[in-house]
Amino acid sequence: MPKNTKTRTDKDFLGNIAIPKEAYFSSHTARAKENFQISGLTAPDIFKKALGITKLAAIKTNAQLKLISPKKAKAIEKACQEFINGKFDNDFTLDALQAGAGTPYNMNANEIIANRANELLGGKKGQYEHIHPNNHVNMAQSSNDLIPTATRIAVLQSIPPLISELKKIEVLIGQKQKLYKDTLKVGRTHLQDAVPITVGQELDSYRQAIKKSQKFIEREAKNLQVIGIGGTAVGTGITSDPKFKNLIIKNLSKLTGIHFKKAKNSTEIANNMNAFLNVSAALRSLAINLLNISSDLKIMNSGPQAGLREITLPAVQPGSSIMPGKVNPSILECVDMICAQVLGNDKTIEISAQKSQFELNVMCPIIMYNLLQSTKILTNGVQMLRDKALKDFRVNKKRIRQLFENSNCIATALVPHIGYEKTAEIVKEALEKKQSIKQTILKKKLFSEQELQKIFSVEAITNPLHIKRT
Numbered sequence: 001m002p003k004n005t006k007t008r009t010d011k012d013f014l015g016n017i018a019i020p021k022e023a024y025f026s027s028h029t030a031r032a033k034e035n036f037q038i039s040g041l042t043a044p045d046i047f048k049k050a051l052g053i054t055k056l057a058a059i060k061t062n063a064q065l066k067l068i069s070p071k072k073a074k075a076i077e078k079a080c081q082e083f084i085n086g087k088f089d090n091d092f093t094l095d096a097l098q099a100g101a102g103t104p105y106n107m108n109a110n111e112i113i114a115n116r117a118n119e120l121l122g123g124k125k126g127q128y129e130h131i132h133p134n135n136h137v138n139m140a141q142s143s144n145d146l147i148p149t150a151t152r153i154a155v156l157q158s159i160p161p162l163i164s165e166l167k168k169i170e171v172l173i174g175q176k177q178k179l180y181k182d183t184l185k186v187g188r189t190h191l192q193d194a195v196p197i198t199v200g201q202e203l204d205s206y207r208q209a210i211k212k213s214q215k216f217i218e219r220e221a222k223n224l225q226v227i228g229i230g231g232t233a234v235g236t237g238i239t240s241d242p243k244f245k246n247l248i249i250k251n252l253s254k255l256t257g258i259h260f261k262k263a264k265n266s267t268e269i270a271n272n273m274n275a276f277l278n279v280s281a282a283l284r285s286l287a288i289n290l291l292n293i294s295s296d297l298k299i300m301n302s303g304p305q306a307g308l309r310e311i312t313l314p315a316v317q318p319g320s321s322i323m324p325g326k327v328n329p330s331i332l333e334c335v336d337m338i339c340a341q342v343l344g345n346d347k348t349i350e351i352s353a354q355k356s357q358f359e360l361n362v363m364c365p366i367i368m369y370n371l372l373q374s375t376k377i378l379t380n381g382v383q384m385l386r387d388k389a390l391k392d393f394r395v396n397k398k399r400i401r402q403l404f405e406n407s408n409c410i411a412t413a414l415v416p417h418i419g420y421e422k423t424a425e426i427v428k429e430a431l432e433k434k435q436s437i438k439q440t441i442l443k444k445k446l447f448s449e450q451e452l453q454k455i456f457s458v459e460a461i462t463n464p465l466h467i468k469r470t
Contacts, residue, residue, distance in 0.1 A: 007019060008021045012028065017031065024112040024115045033094065040095070042094065043094070043105065055113060059080060062140060075130070079116035083113055091108075101362045103143040106138070106147060107138075114132060151276070152225075166217075180199035186404050194412075202296075206296075216285055227249065228263045230249075230266065231263070234359035270359060270360050273363065280349040288343075290385070294385075314331075329389075331388045338378065348370050410437055414426065417447075
């Protein structure tokens with residue numbers, strides 16, 4: 001702390017420690033601040049609020065069980081509400097990379113709430129003559145059940161905004177799909193000309209991929225509604241009242257509007273992080289879909305003169321510090337970075353989930369940080385993709401038609417009529433003579449112009465078709 005800072009002396013079983021006089025945190029937080037100066041990354045606001053909500057539910061529960069006096073409970077409840085509202089954010093700044101199981105986060109909240117409650121009851125910070133951080137604020141709790149519970153609340157509260165953005169972008173792509181349902185283009189496999197497809201069909205494949213990711217996320221998020229709060233240290237419920245677990249779950253459900261369920265085995269909830277891992281896997285799936293869509297759009301947008309130029313993305317900023325007039329697919333490049341970060345976060349969560357030892361997995365703080373970051377940046381990224389790239393991108397129909405007519409992608413439509421070998425000969429001749437498939441067929445008088453129009457119609461070449469086989 002700065003040299004001129006006025007201090008008070010707080011103490012714990014390790015000894016005395018100097019604390020900024022006006023700080024609401026105390027010894028445990030101060031030691032964590034000193035020990036874990038690692039990344040500068042701090043807990044997201046949504047987690048702070050979730051932690052405060054869990055503390056509020058706990059004090060309400062203990063008051064209902066008559067384990068604490070109404071006067072003390074009222075002071076703690078008020079302090080919890082102020083903590084939730086962000087009044088003490090400057091006192092809750094511990095590094096995300098910290099002691100295992102999130103004990104520093106838990107004690108940081110306990111100390112802030114206890115000191116504020118003491119202040120409300122006429123006491124002084126750091127003396128705990130009325131309210132003690134462990135005995136009262138942390139009553140019937142452990143970091144081992146509290147931090148995973150708060151993390152579940154935070155993740156569940158972060159998912160709806162992401163789902164909302166996914167639904168919006170799905171609707172937008174659906175509108176574009178209908179708009180270009182009859183616009184023929186070259187379908188590609190292996191980055192080579194394949195068979196015809198419409199722009200609408202291509203866009204619908206993106207829409208369906210996003211829709212599947214949305215359903216995957218929603219399905220896995222439901223498992224986070226099963227919580228182990230009340231299990232305390234190792235899931236057995238030691239130090240808690242027998243009625244505490246059921247009652248705090250009811251209080252948490254009421255405070256959050258989320259229907260929580262009691263875990264069948266609280267020990268399993270403390271040592272098994274797979275519920276978080278599976279939500280991360282669903283976010284990873286979304287990131288992969290977005291990377292694939294982004295890649296296609298960038299290739300279709302390539303040019304503007306020497307590339308495909310099948311679409312034109314909105315120009316959002318100059319693309320070069322040296323090349324005048326250059327415009328890059330900047331929004332899609334940002335989407336790629338977001339997805340890369342999500343994939344990295346998922347790997348960290350995967351490794352962390354493997355670190356369970358007996359009755360506890362101590363890696364919850366980094367799981368919490370990475371999972372919430374992934375959800376947040378995906379939410380913002382999907383909104384950016386919708387508003388700044390997909391909403392106003394332009395399909396260049398003339399260019400698409402030019403590429404289509406100069407390709408041999410319609411040749412496959414001849415196979416049901418003349419067979420594979422004969423079609424291959426026509427493709428070969430068309431390439432050698434640098435003429436279109438249609439021109440080659442007409443010269444050979446295999447079909448009339450009218451017959452070809454039917455064979456190569458949008459309906460015939462982009463959908464299953466009943467063919468009379470010989």
